[in-house]
Amino acid sequence: MHKLSSLALALMIAGGVAAPALAADSGGFDSSWYVTQLQYKGINAVDANDGWNGNFRATVELADGSQVFQYFDRDSLQPVNASKGGNTRVLSRLDTGRTAAPASTDSLLIDNFFD
Numbered sequence: 001m002h003k004l005s006s007l008a009l010a011l012m013i014a015g016g017v018a019a020p021a022l023a024a025d026s027g028g029f030d031s032s033w034y035v036t037q038l039q040y041k042g043i044n045a046v047d048a049n050d051g052w053n054g055n056f057r058a059t060v061e062l063a064d065g066s067q068v069f070q071y072f073d074r075d076s077l078q079p080v081n082a083s084k085g086g087n088t089r090v091l092s093r094l095d096t097g098r099t100a101a102p103a104s105t106d107s108l109l110i111d112n113f114f115d
């Protein structure tokens with residue numbers, strides 16, 4: 001009986017330790033796997049984040065040390081355009097006209113908002 005309760009206690013402790021680790025990856029996106037796969041393809045990826053429409057976003061370090069976001073297809077790992085998925089807008093004549101800023105002779109350093 002004592003061995004059975006010790007075994008049950010050990011399983012409860014192991015389950016309590018493993019549960020947070022499993023919950024952290026509940027979405028099914030393994031960023032380290034995607035980073036490794038991109039590195040095998042010669043892309044200097046340092047991080048990957050789950051995206052939308054079957055894509056993911058990778059943080060890629062360039063030769064000069066700067067970092068940029070690049071988007072890839074989850075299945076083929078091929079680069080995709082960042083605006084894939086209907087991120088477009090139709091412009092009207094109101095959007096394309098050139099207008100000048102309103103003329104102001106007041107100083108920006110003086111607070112006369114409540115005057």
